[in-house]
Amino acid sequence: MALIENTKCECGHQNRVGTVLCESCGKPLDNSGESQALLEMRYDGVARRSQRVNPNFIDRIWNFFSSVKVAVYLILFTLLGAMLGTIFEQESNFINFDPSTFYKNKYGQIGEIYYKLGLSHTYESWWFVLLLVMIGASLVICSLDRVLPLYKALSKQRIRKHLQFLTRQKVVYQGPIHEGEETDWVERAVKPLRRKRYRVHAEKDALLAEKQRFSRWGPYIIHIGLIVFLLAVLFRGLPGLHLDQHYWFPEGEKTKISGTNLYLENEKFTVEYYSQDEMSEDFRKTGKEVPKMFETKAILYECTANCDDPSKQPQLREVKRHAIQVNDPLSYKGLSAYQFDFDLTPKLRSVQPVLVNKVTGEQYGKFKLEMNNPQQEFKLGPYTLELKNKFLDFSLNEQGQPISKSKDPNAPAFLFLVKGPDIPEEGSQFIYFPKQIDKERFQQDAINEKLGGLQNKLQIDVLGMEDVDFIASSSYLNIRIDRAMPFVWLGLGIVMLGLIMSFYWQHRRIWLRIDDGILTLGAHTTKNWFGMRREVSSFLAAMGIEADEKSLENGGK
Amino acid sequence: MDFLEISRYGFMIAFFLYCASFIFYVVAVTGKTWKNRDPEQHERKWGRISFVTSSLGLLSHLVYCAARWAYSGHIPVSNMYEFMTFLSMMVMIAFTVIFFIYRKILLGMFALPIAIIIMAYAAVFPREVQPLIPSLRSIWLYIHVTLAATSEAFFAVGFIAALIYLLRTIEFNSTDKSARRQKWWIEFTLFSIIIVVGFIVSVFAFRAAGYEAVYTQNKTTIDSQVQQDSTIDKQGVYHMPPIIAPYESKPVSVPAFLGMDRAWFEAPSWMSGASAARKLNTVIWALITGIVLYLILRLILRRPLGQVLAPAVRGIDPNDADEISYRAIAIGFPIFTLGALVFAMIWAQQAWGRFWGWDPKEVWALITWLYYSVYLHLRLSRGFQGRKASWLAVLGFLVVMFTLVGVNLIIAGLHSYAGTD
Numbered sequence: 001m002a003l004i005e006n007t008k009c010e011c012g013h014q015n016r017v018g019t020v021l022c023e024s025c026g027k028p029l030d031n032s033g034e035s036q037a038l039l040e041m042r043y044d045g046v047a048r049r050s051q052r053v054n055p056n057f058i059d060r061i062w063n064f065f066s067s068v069k070v071a072v073y074l075i076l077f078t079l080l081g082a083m084l085g086t087i088f089e090q091e092s093n094f095i096n097f098d099p100s101t102f103y104k105n106k107y108g109q110i111g112e113i114y115y116k117l118g119l120s121h122t123y124e125s126w127w128f129v130l131l132l133v134m135i136g137a138s139l140v141i142c143s144l145d146r147v148l149p150l151y152k153a154l155s156k157q158r159i160r161k162h163l164q165f166l167t168r169q170k171v172v173y174q175g176p177i178h179e180g181e182e183t184d185w186v187e188r189a190v191k192p193l194r195r196k197r198y199r200v201h202a203e204k205d206a207l208l209a210e211k212q213r214f215s216r217w218g219p220y221i222i223h224i225g226l227i228v229f230l231l232a233v234l235f236r237g238l239p240g241l242h243l244d245q246h247y248w249f250p251e252g253e254k255t256k257i258s259g260t261n262l263y264l265e266n267e268k269f270t271v272e273y274y275s276q277d278e279m280s281e282d283f284r285k286t287g288k289e290v291p292k293m294f295e296t297k298a299i300l301y302e303c304t305a306n307c308d309d310p311s312k313q314p315q316l317r318e319v320k321r322h323a324i325q326v327n328d329p330l331s332y333k334g335l336s337a338y339q340f341d342f343d344l345t346p347k348l349r350s351v352q353p354v355l356v357n358k359v360t361g362e363q364y365g366k367f368k369l370e371m372n373n374p375q376q377e378f379k380l381g382p383y384t385l386e387l388k389n390k391f392l393d394f395s396l397n398e399q400g401q402p403i404s405k406s407k408d409p410n411a412p413a414f415l416f417l418v419k420g421p422d423i424p425e426e427g428s429q430f431i432y433f434p435k436q437i438d439k440e441r442f443q444q445d446a447i448n449e450k451l452g453g454l455q456n457k458l459q460i461d462v463l464g465m466e467d468v469d470f471i472a473s474s475s476y477l478n479i480r481i482d483r484a485m486p487f488v489w490l491g492l493g494i495v496m497l498g499l500i501m502s503f504y505w506q507h508r509r510i511w512l513r514i515d516d517g518i519l520t521l522g523a524h525t526t527k528n529w530f531g532m533r534r535e536v537s538s539f540l541a542a543m544g545i546e547a548d549e550k551s552l553e554n555g556g557k
Numbered sequence: 558m559d560f561l562e563i564s565r566y567g568f569m570i571a572f573f574l575y576c577a578s579f580i581f582y583v584v585a586v587t588g589k590t591w592k593n594r595d596p597e598q599h600e601r602k603w604g605r606i607s608f609v610t611s612s613l614g615l616l617s618h619l620v621y622c623a624a625r626w627a628y629s630g631h632i633p634v635s636n637m638y639e640f641m642t643f644l645s646m647m648v649m650i651a652f653t654v655i656f657f658i659y660r661k662i663l664l665g666m667f668a669l670p671i672a673i674i675i676m677a678y679a680a681v682f683p684r685e686v687q688p689l690i691p692s693l694r695s696i697w698l699y700i701h702v703t704l705a706a707t708s709e710a711f712f713a714v715g716f717i718a719a720l721i722y723l724l725r726t727i728e729f730n731s732t733d734k735s736a737r738r739q740k741w742w743i744e745f746t747l748f749s750i751i752i753v754v755g756f757i758v759s760v761f762a763f764r765a766a767g768y769e770a771v772y773t774q775n776k777t778t779i780d781s782q783v784q785q786d787s788t789i790d791k792q793g794v795y796h797m798p799p800i801i802a803p804y805e806s807k808p809v810s811v812p813a814f815l816g817m818d819r820a821w822f823e824a825p826s827w828m829s830g831a832s833a834a835r836k837l838n839t840v841i842w843a844l845i846t847g848i849v850l851y852l853i854l855r856l857i858l859r860r861p862l863g864q865v866l867a868p869a870v871r872g873i874d875p876n877d878a879d880e881i882s883y884r885a886i887a888i889g890f891p892i893f894t895l896g897a898l899v900f901a902m903i904w905a906q907q908a909w910g911r912f913w914g915w916d917p918k919e920v921w922a923l924i925t926w927l928y929y930s931v932y933l934h935l936r937l938s939r940g941f942q943g944r945k946a947s948w949l950a951v952l953g954f955l956v957v958m959f960t961l962v963g964v965n966l967i968i969a970g971l972h973s974y975a976g977t978d
Contacts, residue, residue: 042937072934079927086917086964123915233913244910274688280561280629282685290688326691327908338910478910488912492899499891527887530659530880553876 011162018051024158026165038554039168041524046149066145071138078131085122088114092121136230139223147220154213160206161511166522169511171532172554173521173540173547177514185514185543192542196535198510206513215526218502222495229491236484243481246340248408250347250471253372254301254316257479260335261307263316267297269342269475294339296324296475300332324477334481341476347371348409351434352467355380356459366467369434371409383420383458388429390414394442411438418454428452432460434468508532510539519545529553560628561686567621568642572676574614575649579669581607586666586869604662611665615653618646629686634702635693637965641679643703644961645672647710651885655714659881663873667717674750677757697904704896705922709957711889712929716954718882719947720746724863725870725878726944739944743863746951748851755847756839763797763842770795771809772802795835797842803834836966879943882950883936890929897922921960928956 008014013024020040021028028039039045050066052059064070088107091099099120103111118125167174177185186207190200198209236242249255249266256263272293276284301316322330330337349372354365364380371392378385391404394413402413412434419427429451433439448455462468506528512521521540525532533549540547585603589596622643625633633639652668689698720743727739772793793803799811802820811819824834851862858865870878901922902912913919932949935941 040939068934068937072931075927075931075934079924079931082920082924082927085915086920090915092915279688280686283687286685291691292688293691293694327695327697327904329907329910336910338908340910480910485906485912488902492902496891496895496899499894503887503891528880528884530877530884550874 016047016051017053018047019045021045021165022162023153025160025162026158027162028164028168036168038170039165041169043146043150044153046153048145048149050145062141062145065134065138065141068142071135071142074131074135074138078128078135081122081128081131084119085128088120090121090123092124132230136227139227139230143220143223147217150216154216157208157210159201159203159208159511160513161208161522163513163515163520166511166513166520168554169522169524170529170554171523171525171536171552173519173536173545173552175519175545175547177517177519178544179517185519186512189512189539189543192539193510196539198508205515207511209510211508212505213507215501215505216507218498218500218505221498221501223498225491225494225496225498227491228494229488232484232487232491236482236488241481241483243335243479245479246476247479248343248474248476249296249298250349250474252349252471257335260481261303262319262332262335263301263303263314264337264477264479265299265301266475266477267299269296269473270294271342271344294326294342294475296339296342296477298322298324298330298337298477300330300337324475334483336480336482338478338480339475340478343474343476344472346470346472347474348412348434349469349471351462351469353432353434353460353462355383355385356461358457358459366463369414371412374414381420383418386417386419386427388415388417394433394438396442411435411442413438413442418458422457423454428454430454430458430460434462503527506531508535510536523552560624564621564624564628564633567617567619567624568676571614571618571621572673574610574617575669575673575676578607578610578614578665579673581610582662582666582669583869585662586872589872600662607662607665608656611649611669612653615646615649618642618649622646625686631689631693632699632703634698634706635689636682636687638679638682638684640702640706640961641675641682644706644709645675645679647703647706648672648675648713651707651710651714651889652717654888655718655881655885658884659877661873661877661881663721663870664714664717664881666869667721668714670750671713671717674753674757678753681757681760692908695904695908697900697907701896701900701904704892704900706896708889708893708896709961711885711892712950712954712957715882715885715889715950718878718885719950721870721873722875722878722882722943722947723951724866725873725875727863727867729861729864729867740861740863742948744861747862747866748847751851751854752843752847755845755850756843758850759797759842759846760839762846768796768798768812768814770799770811772799772806772811773809774803774806793832793835795838797839799838800841801834801838806834875943879947882947883942886929886932886950886953890933893926893929898926917964918960921956921964925953925956925960928953 009022009025009027009029011022011025011027013022015023015029019029021044023046026045028045048066050059050063055063088103088111091097094102099115103115103120105111107114114120122128166172186202186205189207190202193200193207193209196211198211200207200209202208243259245258247255247257247264249264251266251269254263254265270293271291272295274290274292278292279290298321299318300320300322302319303314304317305315306312307314320330320332324330324337324339326339329339350368350370352366352368354363355367356363362381364383365378367378367380367385368375374387374390376387389402391402391413392407392409392411393405394411395403395405397403402415414432414434416430416432417427418430431444431447431451433442433444438444445455506525508523508525510521510523512519514520521536523532523536533552536552537547537549581603585600585607588594588603589599591599622633625639634643648668649672652664652672656664723739723743727743728736729740772795774793793806798814798817799808799820800822802808802823804824806823808819824837854862901919905914905919906912932946932953935949936946
């Protein structure tokens with residue numbers, strides 16, 4: 001059973017439990033009437049919500065998160081956790097890799113422990129996210145716990161404060177007033193204070209001057225901004241709000257952006273290097289080449305019809321044209337395309353070979369064989385070629401089965417089922433490598449021998465270079481949609497506003513009262529005591545009282 | 558004479574003026590107790606001389622910056638040399654701002670050595686003007702880097718004032734436990750600064766001597782195209798005598814230094830990177846040189862460095878030093894938030910498509926921000942002003958310097974353009 005504290009002040013005001021300074025007259029309620037220690041002026045000495053007697057369960061949670069000490073610990077743990085994540089690379093830095101072996105191979109035992117502890121994805125781990133959520137809770141509760149009582153206290157301040165309230169401030173002056181000046185001293189003090197842009201409230205023999213109170217709300221505005229920011233980041237990952245994909249855009253092709261009805265064409269990709277005269281003399285000597293610009297001339301199309309029907313050609317309408325560069329993405333209705341990477345090695349787009357009867361020398365065709373969307377069947381004279389399979393990056397796996405290592409046409413191969421004269425009814429299989437180098441490397445004839453022996457009867461051949469079409473280069477773009485970004489920026493904007501309010505302005509107050517010809521002055525500021533003392537000293541000088549800046553400093557500890 | 562040459566002169570002149578004004582500040586602060594002079598008049602006279610000299614140095618530093626900008630066509634903050642030079646300039650500007658508010662000569666005596674050390678450290682890095690890679694070609698380079706450097710310079714001034722506070726308040730004659738511990742840590746702080754000086758001295762000494770040792774490192778790599786093992790010889794060049802040789806390496810040419818003609822140790826296997834062993838070697842030389850410098854100083858002075866400095870700071874009120882430290886950090890914090898985080902996020906969003914990617918440099922900027930927000934929260938509570946706050950400010954500067962330098966040298970990442978080599 002807690003002791004019932006007597007919280008009634010001598011001025012008659014009934015304060016709540018936890019109050020440090022009487023809400024009405026400002027008398028310190030720390031019982032020790034004789035103490036000369038400096039006053040605790042935080043939140044103007046009012047009781048916070050978390051200082052209730054007999055807290056229940058919810059109060060206890062509230063009290064936990066409302067503590068600045070807890071907040072500081074949360075920040076410290078987050079700080080230490082963030083440090084751990086910078087020891088080795090994070091998994092999120094890589095697109096395709098196997099983390100279970102990477103850390104062990106690169107860093108040995110330590111790397112494996114790092115991976116096993118889950119530190120290879122520190123910032124996505126449950127404990128790190130939990131810390132951030134707890135910081136969020138602390139931001140809300142800390143602010144609410146303090147801002148409402150503080151607002152109440154600041155909006156109903158009494159002008160005449162208890163004498164002790166004045167003498168135990170950090171800036172204090174006490175001294176007699178010249179005789180005969182008592183009556184209008186307070187009245188005369190109003191003008192010089194107003195000149196220093198104070199709002200002055202005067203009574204007969206007491207005065208309160210105050211300025212830049214708004215800076216008191218700065219910290220709470222910072223916290224609101226941080227909450228907006230954290231919420232935006234939290235909701236960013238929700239489905240529909242977020243898209244993050246990387247695509248190759250081969251030059252001259254329209255590529256569909258999945259999840260949207262948009263197509264993007266890479267019209268032309270260019271890399272520009274710095275010329276010799278753009279470099280300094282010293283740098284020229286190093287012989288290094290430095291790229292100046294990567295640019296993808298992009299056209300964005302919107303699909304208007306036949307969008308989901310693979311058998312029909314989709315109808316596209318141009319909606320945006322932009323030269324995408326690093327630092328200059330394409331943006332269209334919340335979708336952005338960023339220059340990410342490029343590949344200047346030419347790639348096969350299509351070949352137009354002919355089918356040759358090796359016995360008679362007759363040629364059938366040309367037929368156009370596209371790498372990406374090849375036709376399924378070709379009718380060439382008496383022969384029919386049915387495409388059974390394609391391997392754009394041909395290779396053999398450990399079992400000797402043909403596989404494609406990637407989607408890029410590095411070593412394309414096409415497996416046909418051929419039907420026609422001199423060929424068994426059910427057809428015979430035939431593999432075709434468009435690139436001469438692959439024909440030799442993978443031994444096309446030997447494979448065909450095993451498949452059905454057609455290599456002696458038929459041959460697929462490209463007659464000249466004009467029948468080969470290359471993609472000159474490809475641009476790798478990062479396509480993003482981030483619907484939460486405006487809220488991220490809004491949150492950060494609010495944070496900055498709060499920071500500027502609370503750090504570049506200070507809430508300053510001067511109280512004074514005159515008792516029997518003795519002037520007592522106390523002053524308080526949230527920051528910059530040096531400036532406060534200087535201001536008080538110059539005010540006193542204007543009133544004809546010489547007081548050195550240093551002498552105003554209250555020695556009490 | 559072209560702009561590049563002007564900028565070189567600007568750099569040199571600024572450096573020497575800073576050195577001179579440091580000496581003047583020392584005279585201004587310590588000379589008050591000399592015989593046959595009026596202390597106040599002495600301080601006024603020498604204070605003016607030193608402030609004018611350091612301001613002229615700053616002017617020359619600005620000339621360096623403007624001339625290099627004019628020559629290269631972009632603001633000179635794009636590599637480690639340019640950034641560190643810029644940072645030391647911002648330290649001088651932050652010092653000047655704080656000096657105009659508080660008029661404490663003593664600050665100069667501590668701010669100038671910090672600016673000089675940062676400037677000398679900059680000169681360690683390659684000095685040529687490099688063209689900007691595409692990702693740096695943005696207006697945000699100007700805004701983000703300059704604001705970040707400005708805020709860090711204010712944190713530096715906060716560190717300097719905190720150091721003054723500690724030197725002023727630690728009781729060097731007392732032998733109780735807390736005083737002993739503080740004496741030890743203040744000495745350690747000063748020692749750490751001397752290690753940095755040791756690094757700079759050793760780099761320049763061996764560079765002046767033209768020292769070079771070469772190692773080859775056999776590396777077996779599997780070539781995926783041909784599916785064959787091929788061995789590539791990697792050469793590592795040391796510009797300091799090797800104490801630590803690269804992992805599994807053979808010396809090609811190792812000139813003898815003081816009779817030392819081969820490395821004493823080999824780097825452990827996990828330091829298999831070509832430059833990791835060289836960096837470790839450099840760190841060891843920095844430590845050796847720093848320790849030697851420290852011991853020489855101790856031999857000459859015959860007292861701990863903290864105790865030597867303590868009388869010089871007697872003229873300042875510790876409360877003022879504490880407030881200057883707090884004020885500098887309070888000025889720097891919003892600038893840091895804006896420059897090093899908000900504008901960095903805007904730029905990252907524009908260049909890389911994401912405003913935050915947990916890149917080491919980003920994380921360390923966040924750590925710095927969290928650290929100073931802890932500082933600001935703790936300052937609200939009673940009992941944290943003064944001594945504890947000052948220690949936090951001193952440690953905070955270490956966090957700042959790690960974010961600026963350590964991350965690039967040790968961790969790298971997307972901001973690695975600013976590293977060595």
